Amino acid sequence: MISNSFKLGEDWLTAGITLNICKGKTGIALGQASRDKVENSWHIVQKIVDKGNPVYGINTGFGPLCTTKISKEETKILQNNILKSHSVGVGEPIPEELVKIMLILKAHSLAKGYSGIAIATLERIIWHIEQDALPIVPSQGSVGASGDLAPLSHLFLPLIGLGKVRYQNKIIETKELFQITGLTALDLGPKEGLALINGTQFIAAHAVKVVEKLHSILAQADIIGAMMIEGLQGSVKPFYKELHELRPFKGNIHVARRIKRLLKGSEIMEDHIDCERVQDPYSLRCMPQVHGASRNTWLHLKELVETELNSVTDNPVIIDEELTISGGNFHGQPLAMALDYACLAASEIGNISDRRIYLALEGNSPGVPKLLMKDTGINSGYMILQYTSAALASENKGLCFPSSADSIPTSLGQEDHVSMGSIGGRKALRVIENVEKILAIELLTAAQAFEFRKPLKSGIFLDKIHKSVRKKVSFADKDRVFSDDIEKGIEMIRNKTIISVIDSIEKKKDISLKTKYSAQFEHY
Structure with a gap:
């Protein structure tokens, strides 16, 4: 309507x-x-x-x-x-x-x-x-x-x-x-x-979709990463505001506060508060720095896209009866470079997600079995799901070569420098689609690890998200055709199922994941 x-x-x-x-x-x-x-x-x-x-x-x-x-x-x-x-x-x-x-x-x-x-x-x-x-x-x-x-x-x-x-x-x-x-x-x-x-409407249209879809994977990566922290009983200290105030990048602060609030009230986190482990691997500990850097990239792209959407980009431009200018407002470079930057930012979200998936399979977290399944040998457990995430992450790395770094003269040399921004826009969306698949695998992996923490309960957000996952994909105690699970996970990512769970809780309860930078990072 x-x-x-x-x-x-x-x-x-x-x-x-x-x-x-x-x-x-x-x-x-x-x-x-x-x-x-x-x-x-x-x-x-x-x-x-x-x-x-x-x-x-x-x-x-x-x-x-x-x-x-x-x-x-x-x-x-x-x-x-x-x-x-x-x-x-x-x-x-x-x-x-x-x-x-x-x-x-x-x-x-x-x-x-x-x-x-x-x-x-x-x-x-x-x-x-x-x-x-x-x-x-x-x-x-x-x-x-x-x-x-x-x-x-x-x-x-x-x-x-x-x-x-x-x-x-x-x-x-x-x-x-x-x-x-x-x-x-x-x-x-x-x-x-x-x-x-x-x-530049072809480039700009792709950039609009990159703004939308990159925002979605960034929001979900924080949530899924927090669930993995609980599943592997990582430390909450790397998300304290006292740390991030000493290096106050907007994206880092925003991500750290969101993850800390997702973990609030968790029995799982309280259960190992006095454990002897000094620090976690980077894929858990450095989420604010890595996810935050990609957040900052998204914010930069969003700002440039808004300028472009409200610009005149054809040629010549008719100013008035006395002034007609043949210039270069049609050149795609302003968005082309930003789209390449966004492509890399998306790829890195998939890269660190794959590392968390791998980490979950090692069996080094107390109570969580190797390959996320107790009866292995006859069962391979979640081993091969990480092959898929690795393949997707590697494919993305190959797609990260910046399109805007290339230029082939056209129009018999009249157009002797071009942006290739159209290729960058298409490529960025392809990378984001791959990251959606990687995050789906991490969501399934984190939910499986999460299961081994029972009967301890999580905080209100992650407990509800785990239940929403289980409505689609059941706990795996033996091998099955995991591609069916992955497809359901991808559907959840693309439908923003876990974001809907967060939104529902925020409306019902007096609790929020919002930060002082939410107005910038949560709206486009």
Whole structure:
């Protein structure tokens, strides 16, 4: 149900608002202020065409053809041709959600009134968003400079009657969409084709999903890590505020406080408070430092994404009648580097999680059997689950080479430095999906170790989470097909089951995991 409306081109867009629009929870509107700006910009373009003074992309060719003059009569043909010639994407289509996010981001950018498009063009994009008529956009082909030319060209082919769309759960040709809806192809004016395909919306759409999904694995990694501390009876001292005030990184403080509160009231932790063990391995002891560093990375990405979502990223930019600037706002480098950073941050969450899984299998914690099963020999226990987490962690390491470190000149050297941010965005999401699987394995492993602490009870949070796991996956006292368990664990991670348990407890009880940095780390 739509609760409110977002004014395109006027309101401040965030990753969370974008996702709510995408899910139909927030509506979109084109206010009069934005309409006036868009119409004014369109009129300026018409005057440029009438005067005949060369302005890139309006009455000149594109890229290395920027010195080729285009006649007034041919300017419209030029705009249609650019959509056709630049539709060179290959590979599997990107998910529908990413397509819709791209449309939302482009509509918001165009509505700011610096791009020279017609109101009718912007209204057609809004129609596609509201009707879920989502173009088919291939995943490969963008180098992330001059914007995401290939994917954006495919995104807007339907405006001129070409390409394919997913509409009412079927993939159909655009001409069939027109037959069903009564729509007709738009007659693009000068500058419109270029305005549509110049921009960073493919990179930015992926960055929005990275902000969402990385936030989820960070929140769950703290919870699962805390459960592993209990299962292996680690120490709570590394999470004391007195330690982290001496090295006050926001992420570290936030993670330490959350984990300490998750462990509060635990009989398991109290049971070994006077034990002789001096300190734990790093994978337990250094969670605030490692998880916290990834939290700080996420915060950096979120801030950059918000700037990008509210920017004008096409070219040239129409400032006023006297000033049209051909610049580089389409270059994807600002997000490309941040996405590579986020990719590494996600990978490290999986890396340390795999180390905790391995630690749980060693049998060095009193009361917890080797391989998390008492009757081993005939049974292999949880041994091979760690093979899978190791494989996933290793795959992620290979994916961490920064895409933005590479650049291949294109456009006959006119575009001699490109960001490759589109590749970085896709890669970051792939790494996060692998981390979701690793965390699912750690969740199962921690729940198994947790079982050997009975009849001692945990604190209210982790006790409830353990029970929620057991509703899906039973305790294993002998070997079984563990891939079935892992799939259930992955489903729990992706559905944010354990986060829902935390939220439910916080609402019912006078207890919270919130910290002084929660406003920054828990909202996007």
